[in-house]
Amino acid sequence: MTILNIGTKLLKLNGLPWTLLYTLYWSFRYFLKIDSTGLFKLLLKLEEKHDLPGFNTPVTAGALWDLLPWEKEHGEEWTVSAEWKQSLIDEVLRKYIRRGAAVLEIGSGAGRWTAVLQPLAGKLVAIDVSSRAIALCKARFATATNCEFHLAGNIDLGFIPDGSIEAIWSFDVFVHINPEDTDRYIAEFKRVFASGGIAVIHHPKKGGVHGGCRSRMTDRLFNAMLEKHGLTLDAQFDSWGENGRFNLYRHGDCISVFHA
Numbered sequence: 001m002t003i004l005n006i007g008t009k010l011l012k013l014n015g016l017p018w019t020l021l022y023t024l025y026w027s028f029r030y031f032l033k034i035d036s037t038g039l040f041k042l043l044l045k046l047e048e049k050h051d052l053p054g055f056n057t058p059v060t061a062g063a064l065w066d067l068l069p070w071e072k073e074h075g076e077e078w079t080v081s082a083e084w085k086q087s088l089i090d091e092v093l094r095k096y097i098r099r100g101a102a103v104l105e106i107g108s109g110a111g112r113w114t115a116v117l118q119p120l121a122g123k124l125v126a127i128d129v130s131s132r133a134i135a136l137c138k139a140r141f142a143t144a145t146n147c148e149f150h151l152a153g154n155i156d157l158g159f160i161p162d163g164s165i166e167a168i169w170s171f172d173v174f175v176h177i178n179p180e181d182t183d184r185y186i187a188e189f190k191r192v193f194a195s196g197g198i199a200v201i202h203h204p205k206k207g208g209v210h211g212g213c214r215s216r217m218t219d220r221l222f223n224a225m226l227e228k229h230g231l232t233l234d235a236q237f238d239s240w241g242e243n244g245r246f247n248l249y250r251h252g253d254c255i256s257v258f259h260a
Ligand SMILES: C[S@@+](CC[C@H](N)C(=O)[O-])C[C@H]1O[C@@H](n2cnc3c(N)ncnc32)[C@H](O)[C@@H]1O
Pocket: 058, 061, 062, 065, 074, 075, 076, 078, 106, 107, 108, 109, 110, 111, 112, 113, 127, 128, 129, 130, 133, 152, 155, 170, 171, 172, 173, 176, 177, 181
């Protein structure tokens, strides 16, 4: 799908005012190097008022993420520092995901966290909407016998049996998924959770106001969705490590840990 095709799809889904405003926002970012929070807030208001999917739609997500130069840095361009990454692994990922668990990773990208989950998991099922990302992961983990990768557009987890997943991990993904689709994912989490299953999901806390292509999800909305689907929140935090040394303040995100 070309950029023009993606643009046409976004126009169809969101209408002319949203598309014009969105083009203006990206023109500011691209040509003037200005990430206008004001324009972004206006976009979010428009999305909320008219219940629009915005930028992060299941129809366009795969094509958009396929445009990324995945082979260059394998997603490590989003790693704040080696120390930050290690502490997220030691103090969050390993804290909640037990060795030998049947793990589901949503949005594996080029495998930045998959590389940690794969040796830890008894079985690992990873999905992504980007066919290029999935192809990269299949090649990267070709010799691992405990993992499988699926191209899964449209929140299609139907191939995962009920009650078969003991841990779910997703980082830097739900910040790009709109609230309606997040709700559909959460419903699926409830279905695939094994007894005692736990999920660790990174998502926006403040509704994408920090710009970029972030979802308008908030912590309150996320918690309401958990409640609606009968899931229990165990922890929600935006910093970790000694004295909250590492945090997700920059983009106004948080991590939610919940169980069935
Ligand atoms: C910023 S990248 C992060 C990739 C990886 N989790 C990492 O941290 O390196 C966002 C990823 O989310 C995937 N993604 C976006 N929307 C998705 C959706 N609705 N379902 C599953 N994956 C999605 C993209 O294809 C991309 O691989």
